[in-house]
Amino acid sequence: MNPITFIQLILTGSIRSGTSVMYAVLGETVSEKVGVVNLGVEGSMLMGACLGFIVTYQTGNPWLGVLAAGLAGGILSLVHGYLVINCGANQLASGLATLFLGLGLTALLGRDYVKQNIVGFNPIPIPFLSDIPFIGSILFKHDILTYLGFLIGPLLWFVLYRTRWGLSMRAVGESRAVAFSTGRNPARIAYLGVFIGGVLSGLGGAQLSIAFTHFWVENMTQGAGFIAVALVIFGMWRPMRAMVGALLYGGAYSLQLTLQTMGVGIPPSLLQMLPYVLTLAILLAWGKASKRAMPSELGLPFGSQA
Amino acid sequence: MQRSSKRITLILTSFVAIAIAMLAISPRAITAQTNATPAATMAAASTMAATMAGTMSAAASDGLPAACGTTSGTIRDLAAKIKADPSKKVKIGFLFVGPVDDFGYNYAANQGRLCLEAVYPGSTVYAENVPETAEAERVMENMIKNDGATILFPTSYGHYDPATHVAKKYPNVSFFHMGGPKAVTNLSTFFGDIWQMVYVSGYAAGKISKSGKLGYIVAFPIAQTLLNVNAFELGAKAANPNATTTVVFTANWCDPAKLSAAANNLVDQGIDVLTMHQDCPKPVIEVADRRGVHVVGYHADGSSVSPKAWITGSMWVWGPTMLTLVDSVLSGTYKPSVLFYGPKEGIVDLAPFGTDVPKDVQDATLKLKADVIAGTVFPFTGPIKNQKGDIVVKDGEKPDETTLQAMDYLVDGVIGTLPQ
Numbered sequence: 001m002n003p004i005t006f007i008q009l010i011l012t013g014s015i016r017s018g019t020s021v022m023y024a025v026l027g028e029t030v031s032e033k034v035g036v037v038n039l040g041v042e043g044s045m046l047m048g049a050c051l052g053f054i055v056t057y058q059t060g061n062p063w064l065g066v067l068a069a070g071l072a073g074g075i076l077s078l079v080h081g082y083l084v085i086n087c088g089a090n091q092l093a094s095g096l097a098t099l100f101l102g103l104g105l106t107a108l109l110g111r112d113y114v115k116q117n118i119v120g121f122n123p124i125p126i127p128f129l130s131d132i133p134f135i136g137s138i139l140f141k142h143d144i145l146t147y148l149g150f151l152i153g154p155l156l157w158f159v160l161y162r163t164r165w166g167l168s169m170r171a172v173g174e175s176r177a178v179a180f181s182t183g184r185n186p187a188r189i190a191y192l193g194v195f196i197g198g199v200l201s202g203l204g205g206a207q208l209s210i211a212f213t214h215f216w217v218e219n220m221t222q223g224a225g226f227i228a229v230a231l232v233i234f235g236m237w238r239p240m241r242a243m244v245g246a247l248l249y250g251g252a253y254s255l256q257l258t259l260q261t262m263g264v265g266i267p268p269s270l271l272q273m274l275p276y277v278l279t280l281a282i283l284l285a286w287g288k289a290s291k292r293a294m295p296s297e298l299g300l301p302f303g304s305q306a
Numbered sequence: 307m308q309r310s311s312k313r314i315t316l317i318l319t320s321f322v323a324i325a326i327a328m329l330a331i332s333p334r335a336i337t338a339q340t341n342a343t344p345a346a347t348m349a350a351a352s353t354m355a356a357t358m359a360g361t362m363s364a365a366a367s368d369g370l371p372a373a374c375g376t377t378s379g380t381i382r383d384l385a386a387k388i389k390a391d392p393s394k395k396v397k398i399g400f401l402f403v404g405p406v407d408d409f410g411y412n413y414a415a416n417q418g419r420l421c422l423e424a425v426y427p428g429s430t431v432y433a434e435n436v437p438e439t440a441e442a443e444r445v446m447e448n449m450i451k452n453d454g455a456t457i458l459f460p461t462s463y464g465h466y467d468p469a470t471h472v473a474k475k476y477p478n479v480s481f482f483h484m485g486g487p488k489a490v491t492n493l494s495t496f497f498g499d500i501w502q503m504v505y506v507s508g509y510a511a512g513k514i515s516k517s518g519k520l521g522y523i524v525a526f527p528i529a530q531t532l533l534n535v536n537a538f539e540l541g542a543k544a545a546n547p548n549a550t551t552t553v554v555f556t557a558n559w560c561d562p563a564k565l566s567a568a569a570n571n572l573v574d575q576g577i578d579v580l581t582m583h584q585d586c587p588k589p590v591i592e593v594a595d596r597r598g599v600h601v602v603g604y605h606a607d608g609s610s611v612s613p614k615a616w617i618t619g620s621m622w623v624w625g626p627t628m629l630t631l632v633d634s635v636l637s638g639t640y641k642p643s644v645l646f647y648g649p650k651e652g653i654v655d656l657a658p659f660g661t662d663v664p665k666d667v668q669d670a671t672l673k674l675k676a677d678v679i680a681g682t683v684f685p686f687t688g689p690i691k692n693q694k695g696d697i698v699v700k701d702g703e704k705p706d707e708t709t710l711q712a713m714d715y716l717v718d719g720v721i722g723t724l725p726q
Contacts, residue, residue, distance in 0.1 A: 001575075008574075009575070010570060012570075013567060013574075016567055016570060017563065017567045018427050044340075061479045066598075107435070111407075111434075112407075113406065114405045114407035114408055115409065115413075117611055122596055123596070147674045202417075208562070208563055212563065213562040213563060213565070213589040213592060214589070214592040214596075215588050215592060217405065217408060217560060217586055218405065218435075220563070221563075222558070222561045222563065238312070253401075253567060254571060257554060257567060257568050258571060260553075260554045260555065260722060260723065261552045261571065261572065261575060261721065262721075262725075263552075263723055264723065266723065267723065267725035268527065268555040268557070268722075268724075268725060271724050272555070293376075298469070
């Protein structure tokens with residue numbers, strides 16, 4: 001295979017396989033910015049994938065599916081929000097409980113939809129831009145949710161770092177007491193962050209079911225939510241870096257596929273570990289540096305701050 | 307809020323949340339439709355089991371549903387005999403390791419259940435997503451105790467051990483396990499051979515492909531999947547001597563995102579016919595449809611997903627066999643046995659053709675199918691070379707079934723790597 005085709009394959013695949021995770025990483029970043037770790041990302045993704053699929057099937061309109069997916073993901077994350085913000089529950093335990101809730105609920109709700117066909121989103125080549133050699137097919141032949149995903153990172157960056165809202169959110173993640181003493185309502189802001197996180201995770205799920213695969217089956221995310229949680233650390237709680245992390249993960253994913261198709265003499269079982277090894281390596285390499293970037297009160301039970 | 311009342315709220319809410327979660331994910335075997343641990347669907351333990359399966363066929367004109375396949379005269383007579391004597395009441399329980407709607411393994415096995423249901427109306431109960439653990443024993447015992455099931459079909463390979471345990475406890479219940487290695491007094495096993503049909507569908511793929519480049523998305527590199535990949539490539543070569551099959555392993559029986567990614571990657575490389583050995587083939591069919599390439603199915607007839615992208619496929623037809631087995635219990639002719647069938651007995655079939663397949667390709671494919679079934683064409687007749695060019699089957703040699711089922715190489719023309 002010539003090297004240009006090879007690189008083209010990897011980069012195209014990196015966007016294809018990275019987009020759904022990217023939504024989730026961005027969502028988790030917002031949630032953690034306000035000090036709430038949500039291990040239930042996977043649950044929100046499943047809610048989004050499932051309800052997005054169901055609503056798209058029932059209405060024939062994938063946009064309504066996207067709406068439902070966002071809401072479903074958001075609502076599930078509010079369960080987590082209620083447990084940790086109102087009741088001061090342990091964030092990790094509550095996140096896992098939410099994950100199983102989402103897993104079980106979607107298995108139940110989506111049971112009759114596994115066999116259904118939907119008219120979901122198809123790749124839309126952008127006129128002119130998609131004809132550019134090399135980068136055209138890498139960047140400009142994707143579905144609409146992929147294009148939107150790329151706008152969300154910069155948007156979040158702007159909101160978090162250039163608006164008063166964003167300042168409030170970051171303040172709550174750093175110190176609820178200080179945020180409170182400056183006239184903010186930490187609980188309300190934390191709820192908002194958790195909800196946005198859930199919505200974005202839900203959209204990531206929707207990208208998977210109604211744009212990428214046009215298919216629903218229970219537990220279809222296969223651990224992508226946990227990868228997202230890990231990538232937040234790589235992203236040092238910053239949206240733009242989080243996007244890069246998701247794309248790296250997608251790239252590793254497509255690298256292993258491409259190497260397999262080339263008949264490279266590496267056992268496929270080793271290649272399949274690549275994305276996860278990469279995630280681990282990233283955590284090892286940046287784990288220490290990222291500690292400083294971590295919101296100070298991340299994971300701290302609500303109601304217990306000094 | 308007071309601190310203590312806050313704590314109570316916390317405990318209560320957590321309890322409710324966990325209770326809901328447990329409720330939602332725990333299997334319930336009492337009802338006919340059950341939903342169990344979702345994770346179990348993807349359990350790697352389903353390895354062997356998942357490699358079986360597939361059914362549904364051209365509409366039968368004899369009053370039996372399509373789920374029974376294109377039935378032979380004996381089966382029709384049997385069905386007519388049973389229908390004429392409605393005094394024979396029976397309750398039959400089915401266990402599936404995944405959802406029955408996945409167009410894959412469980413879908414195929416469920417078609418067999420639907421066939422039984424048509425002949426013995428109201429006779430079947432079933433449970434989906436039954437893990438291959440002690441949980442399966444609980445589900446089976448529930449079916450026996452609460453539903454009065456006297457015949458059970460644990461359909462997944464991993465249900466074998468649980469089934470043998472329950473069989474020992476309930477000597478009056480008959481068990482038919484799919485693919486298990488040994489029979490005991492009240493437990494028989496049955497399974498079949500599908501690679502012949504994979505060969506025939508590979509031929510059709512070779513005829514349809516313009517680039518001569520085919521792609522095979524496989525879950526795990528085990529003997530059974532390698533046999534299918536090789537049969538597919540040999541079939542494609544019979545149609546086009548230059549045909550190659552690029553193989554990708556996903557290390558998962560059903561990971562939709564990985565399937566979509568792999569399929570897209572292959573299409574990007576100029577591959578224009580995709581096929582798969584997966585529990586949930588649908589995402590691959592969807593990609594073929596969207597990318598304007600063709601697809602050969604496995605396990606079951608998925609032509610309804612995209613008639614245009616669909617070429618054909620190999621599929622299991624369990625119904626008639628299950629019918630015979632149930633009748634053997636009811637008429638007292640049952641003997642514990644390990645049954646193994648092939649295309650000759652009709653346990654597998656070629657799926658219907660898609661709309662893009664020209665008449666002459668259909669005819670040539672059907673003729674090849676007839677020749678393979680009759681034995682005049684034996685796909686693995688030597689000389690056959692492996693990827694390195696070494697002879698693995700000597701000139702004129704015809705390996706027996708045991709040798710084939712232990713396959714550990716990829717034939718010349720397959721692009722991909724096996725673990726050492």
